[in-house]
Amino acid sequence: MSIAFTHSYADLPPHFYTEQPPSPVVDPKLLFLNNALAQELQLDQAALRSADGIAMLAGNHVPDSARPLAQVYAGHQFGGWSPQLGDGRAVLLGEVIDRHGTRQDIQLKGSGPTPYSRMGDGRAWLGPVLREYIVSEAMASLGVPTTRALAAVSTGETVLREAPFPGAILTRVAISHIRVGTFQYFASRNDSAALKALTEHVIARHYPDATGPMDLLRQVCTAQAHLIAQWMSLGFIHGVMNTDNCHVAGITIDYGPCAFMDTYIPDKVFSSIDQFGRYAYNNQPEIVVWNLAQFATSLLPIMGDRDAAIEEATEVIHTIPDTFQAAWLALFRAKIGLTTSQSGDMQLLADLMTAMAQNQADFTNTFRALSGDKARDAFTDPAAFDTWETNWRARLASEPDGLAERLTKANPAFIPRNHRIEQAIQAALTGDLAPAQRLIDTLTRPFEDQPDAADLRRPPTDEEAVRQTFCGT
Incomplete structure (x- = not known):
């Protein structure tokens, strides 16, 4: 298995990482291979499916061109400071240049213990691997910046969590794995030389005009504000927005206890470890400001005059809410078919979402149904929708034709619903991968109606509802 890996991150100083080979597994088997992504990465699909390719995806074979390493970082976890974190169950093999000329990391997640494992086993079990594969690929198809999933393999080994589960490894692809916590690690150690090297690396890799x-x-703040607006427009809850899970390039990373809402509940929490709702759906825009304030603090040592830098950085952080609000309003205007801006649009949207919350409306299906005549069916009191619809129709009078087409382009028919993911995981535990494959295939075309997959649009029954989601560790 030959891959032309490059190593811009490994070329940084040695204290940025620990060189660490993946730990071999007993009996690797390929579960899923993302053919479209392999093609984008200019990788040989047949070779990846071969015995040598599967051995590489499982960590049993390290290509000659690879320089496997675990990255170190720090972070605030639920507001509490952790001075050293890092890749506790992941190893970066190297980087490849995709067909668009973009540098992409290839990382094995669940590949064994590292010096940063924090008493963990370094492994992953099948459930979280499938969840991240399904959700990250769905996010990519929805147009949200994200890490990607190239492959999932089973290991033939057992991973002990609350019970014994089959082990698995995810091959994750990302434009990098650099987090706010990476900067925090060096700032907390007063290592200005490392901060300068990391800043130069991130600028060259992600923001070449900075x-x-x-x-x-400034550019990271803009990217993150737009990312969170996209999350909000899809009813997505990350679940663990710690600074070590906040990517400096503004992509979604670390799909742990993540979830998409069914019924619209503004303060919804799924994560089993978020006991106080810090990362609830409606808190995400505020948390990103907090996270980026920590990023600004980390950069202060290399910003020149401290007092002047604090003043300017504070001004930059204070721009985030307005940037987010503008991005949010543009996305939600599109979700109700508006192409122009009027002063009453925010109130029109607020009225709809208040009615949705009060009437237990499904987030995704309600917006999608605006393109037809069934939106009122999503409300326990359809009259609540009727009142809003009158105002909406009046507002649409100043809009161009083509409403239905605009609405279907802005509102997905399919999201990775929690109960469908759970059903796919449970089937996979019995050896049946068909439900997961069907979900993956459907979610690659989220804006198409796909009548044969209509059941995947249905919200869960009370018995099917997933009320908590969990980290994989």
Whole structure:
């Protein structure tokens, strides 16, 4: 198995990482291979499916061109400071250049213990691997910046969590794995030389027009504000927005206890470890401001005059809510078919979402149904929708034709619903991968109606509802 890996991150100083080969497994078997992504990465699909390819995806074979390593970082976890974290169950093999000329990391997640494992086993079990594969690929198809899933393999080994489960490894692809926590790690150690090297690396890799650390801060803030607006427009809840899970390039990373809402509940929490709702759906725009304030603090040592830098960085952080609000409003205007801006649009949207919350309306299906005549069916009191629809129709009078087409382009028919993911995981535990494959295939075309998959649009029954989601560790 030959891959032309490059190593811009490994070329950074040695204290940025620990060189660490993946731990071999007993009996690797390929579960899923993302053929479209392999093609984008200019990788040989047949070779990846071969015995040598599967051995590489499982960590049993390390290509000659690879330089496997585990990255170190720190972070605030639920607001509490952790001075050293890092890749506790993942190993970066190297980087490849995709067909668009973009540098992409290839990482094995669940590949064994590292020095950063924090008493963990370094492994992953099948459930979280399937969840991340399904959700990250769905996010990519929905147009949200994200890590990707190239492959999933079973290991032939057992992983002990609350019970014994079959082990698995995810091959994760990302434009990098650099987090706010990476900067925090070096800032907390007063290592200005490392901060400068990391800043130069991130600018070269992600923001080539940035003119220095302050401009980098500004561009990261913009990217993150737009990302969170996209999450909100899809009813997505990350579940664990710690600074070590906040990517400096503005992509979604680390799908642990993540979930998409069914019924619209503004303060909804799924994560079993988020006991106080810190990362609830409606808190996400505020948390990203908090996270990026920590990023700004980390950059201060290399920003020149401290007092002037604090003043300017504070101004940059204070721009995030307005940037987010503008991005949110643009996305939600599109979700109700508006192409122009009027002063009453925010109130129109607020009225709809208040009615949705009060009437237990399904988030995804309600917006999608606006393109037809069944939106009122999503409300326990259809009259609540009728009142709003009158105002909406009046607002649409100033809009161009083509409403239905605009609405279907802005509102997905399919999201990775929690109960369908859970059903796919349970089937996979019996050896049946068909439900997971069907879900993956359907979610690659989320804006198409796909009548044969209409059952995947249905919200869960009370018996099917998933009320908590969990990390894989």
